[in-house]
Amino acid sequence: MSEPILTEDQRDALQEIANIGMGQAGARLAALLGRFVHLSVPRIRMVDTDTLPSAVRDMLDFTEPVTALRQSFRCDIAGEAISLFDSRSAEHMKFVFRAQDASDEEACNEDMSDAEVLSDVANLIAGACLTGLFEQLEQLPTFTPPRLIGVQLDLEEVLHPSKLPWDRALLLEVNLQTEDGVFGSHLLTLMTAKAVQSLVSALDGFLANL
Numbered sequence: 001m002s003e004p005i006l007t008e009d010q011r012d013a014l015q016e017i018a019n020i021g022m023g024q025a026g027a028r029l030a031a032l033l034g035r036f037v038h039l040s041v042p043r044i045r046m047v048d049t050d051t052l053p054s055a056v057r058d059m060l061d062f063t064e065p066v067t068a069l070r071q072s073f074r075c076d077i078a079g080e081a082i083s084l085f086d087s088r089s090a091e092h093m094k095f096v097f098r099a100q101d102a103s104d105e106e107a108c109n110e111d112m113s114d115a116e117v118l119s120d121v122a123n124l125i126a127g128a129c130l131t132g133l134f135e136q137l138e139q140l141p142t143f144t145p146p147r148l149i150g151v152q153l154d155l156e157e158v159l160h161p162s163k164l165p166w167d168r169a170l171l172l173e174v175n176l177q178t179e180d181g182v183f184g185s186h187l188l189t190l191m192t193a194k195a196v197q198s199l200v201s202a203l204d205g206f207l208a209n210l
Helices: 008-033 052-059 087-100 114-135 193-208
Strands: 037-039 043-048 066-074 079-085 147-153 168-178 184-192
Touching (some): 008 037, 008 114, 052 168, 066 087, 066 114, 079 114, 087 114, 087 184, 114 147, 114 184, 168 193, 184 193
Antiparallel strands (some): 043 168, 066 079, 066 147, 079 184, 168 184
């Protein structure tokens, strides 16, 4: 494996601005759940397609099968966001959505599937986290709607090399978890070498303005 693309200063800057974006996502999720949301320190790693599953497995705080959704983002820096949810999260989020709309006569959330609920939650988390991150780099990303990869999948099924159209990428992982364990999610952001070149330029601009 070649040397990491990011310098130590660039890595530190990326972690700092990822923290800001993650804080925005955590605040929105906490408001939705009515619970304190614990945020992990963002982890950054260069990965190959064949080592990605083991690298992510080392980062997860749950080991059971996951529900996974995938969406693309694009600005000067493009990539993909993969949201992973543990088995308790979907059911709890359906309860939250039903409770919010209990007084709405036109509400139909009782009929929402786990995938529909988690699509909304994935969009909230990825949108807030990555928008907050890229705003620090004077970028405004756009997002495709989340697409369900699968329900109750092993991590190796979600991140199988045959499903990934690149050989090497920058992985940025963040974890959001309620203290009582009723909700848990990991957000994986993947940027290819070409996108990382644009990211490096943006980070250098960020550092120059400090």
